[in-house]
């Protein structure tokens with residue numbers, strides 16, 4: 001499938017969706033769409049149990065890796081694990097996934113490369129894979145899983161995956177993971193652009209937040225996107241970024257689900273279908289720390305457009 005960068009640029013301004021805020025941010029419980037980007041804390045492994053509580057709406061998780069994270073396995077939530085092949089390297093992905101199936105894991109989906117259009121050493125979580133290398137690796141290490149009936153998540157560039165699929169005729173994919181950092185109009189527009197380019201496709205928002213903003217707009221964004229993603233049929237799944245303490249958040253303290261002491265923030269409570277009386281604080285305090293696993297740039301529409309041009313053309 002191929003779409004030109006120019007066609008995306010032309011459709012962008014038309015697709016700013018107008019959405020009425022009929023906020024029901026809490027959503028169903030359990031919620032088949034809502035999941036966890038697992039970003040473990042070396043200093044606070046005790047935080048892990050927050051994500052596997054009784055009555056949690058969370059139903060699935062990914063950890064940027066091939067194999068499950070022991071602390072999240074089992075428990076009352078019994079989260080479904082979604083393996084990821086993060087980048088282009090020698091790997092045992094196919095064997096690992098088959099091994100999990102052999103052990104009785106229900107593996108229905110896998111995720112392709114994480115932000116391949118961002119440089120691997122750029123400190124923003126990119127895996128720095130060219131469309132050509134991604135295509136070669138895909139054929140060898142991801143495509144064979146389709147024969148087992150596993151659904152494949154396309155590479156999740158911050159721009160468009162079209163360049164990748166232009167480089168690989170034989171590659172197939174079943175859904176497209178997207179990342180979004182910005183406001184609500186932006187995320188609605190982003191989804192609109194992709195829905196036009198890939199009709200009938202299912203999209204997963206595997207990282208998203210309004211980053212580095214004040215408490216009120218952050219909560220507002222949270223409520224709007226929860227209601228929107230739960231309602232949209234073409235949003236298959238979503239996972240908020242992120243599930244970490246505010247003092248190590250690289251997307252700003254007000255996007256974190258935990259405060260600096262590991263208690264739930266308001267959005268943390270809401271994400272877990274609790275009300276704010278069950279939160280430890282409205283939000284958390286920031287700090288000088290950095291996340292080691294996945295550092296993200298906040299990007300605006302302009303960065304998005306630049307990324308599309310460089311990956312599509």
Ligand SMILES: *[C@@H]1O[C@H](CO)[C@@H](O)[C@H](O)[C@H]1NC(C)=O
Pocket residue numbers: 090091
């Ligand atoms: C890839 O990994 C396998 C298993 O670890 C190893 O046997 C093989 O030599 C590696 N290939 C390359 C090209 O590094």
Ligand SMILES: *[C@@H]1O[C@H](CO)[C@@H](O)[C@H](O)[C@H]1NC(C)=O
Pocket residue numbers: 199200
């Ligand atoms: C989308 O799905 C509908 C219903 O399954 C089908 O009729 C239509 O042809 C599909 N459109 C595209 C572009 O694949």
Ligand SMILES: *[C@@H]1O[C@H](CO)[C@@H](O)[C@H](O)[C@H]1NC(C)=O
Pocket residue numbers: 023024025026219220223270276
């Ligand atoms: C967000 O949703 C929560 C939970 O329903 C609600 O208590 C809060 O008032 C909402 N905030 C805004 C700004 O809509």
Ligand SMILES: *[C@@H]1O[C@H](CO)[C@@H](O)[C@H](O)[C@H]1NC(C)=O
Pocket residue numbers: 123288289290
């Ligand atoms: C966080 O990262 C920035 C940029 O990568 C760096 O300049 C800063 O020193 C880091 N802070 C800590 C506490 O590691």
